[in-house]
Structures are given as structure tokens and as C-alpha cells.
Amino acid sequence: xxxxxxxxxxxxxxxxxxxxxxxxxxxxxxxxxxxxxxxxxxxxxxxxxxxxxxxxxxxxxxxxxxxxxxxxxxxxxxxxxxxxxxxxxxxxxxxxxxxx
Numbered sequence: 001x002x003x004x005x006x007x008x009x010x011x012x013x014x015x016x017x018x019x020x021x022x023x024x025x026x027x028x029x030x031x032x033x034x035x036x037x038x039x040x041x042x043x044x045x046x047x048x049x050x051x052x053x054x055x056x057x058x059x060x061x062x063x064x065x066x067x068x069x070x071x072x073x074x075x076x077x078x079x080x081x082x083x084x085x086x087x088x089x090x091x092x093x094x095x096x097x098x099x100x
Contacts, residue, residue: 014063017041020040021073022039023039023066023069023073024037026062027059039052054080
């Protein structure tokens with residue numbers, strides 16, 4: 001199966017800094033079909049990135065499998081971050097906390 005532009009990793013020498021929005025193409029699912037994960041660079045460890053999803057889940061990625069996220073992927077990520085923050089605040093409030 002041919003990969004389209006959104007499924008192909010970036011240039012081999014492309015480096016991303018902490019906070020960059022990236023997509024790890026190695027996480028793309030074929031069965032059931034699913035898009036690759038979008039994350040933000042949390043740390044750079046030599047030849048590996050530590051990435052974080054919008055919910056805070058972290059995983060390591062090989063730079064060869066990572067490409068810059070598109071504007072749509074970044075917007076989707078930020079929308080999900082806001083949703084997670086609202087859900088956490090509502091949970092904290094329901095437990096009698098301050099939400100922060």
C-alpha cells in the first residue's frame with residue numbers, strides 16, 4: 001500500500017525541539033484502520049524522542065518515523081487537550097476539589 005504525504009515520515013536529518021507537534025507514522029494501525037498518533041515532543045534523548053499524547057500518555061519514537069504535524073493535526077490535538085482539561089476539572093469539582 002502506498003503512503004500519502006500525511007503517512008510518510010520527515011526527512012532523515014529533520015530535528016524537532018521540545019514542544020513541537022509531530023506524528024509518529026509507526027503507530028498507524030492497519031487492522032482496524034486508524035491514523036498514526038499525534039504528539040508533542042516532551043524530551044529529546046539522543047536518537048529518540050519522548051512524545052506525549054493529549055491525555056499525557058508518553059512513548060518513545062524513532063526520529064525516522066516522525067514527521068511534523070499538519071495544521072489540522074495540531075488543531076485536533078489542541079482541541080483534545082482542552083477537552084481533557086475540561087473533563088479533569090469536572091471530575092475534580094465532583095470530588096470536591098478545585099479542579100487545579
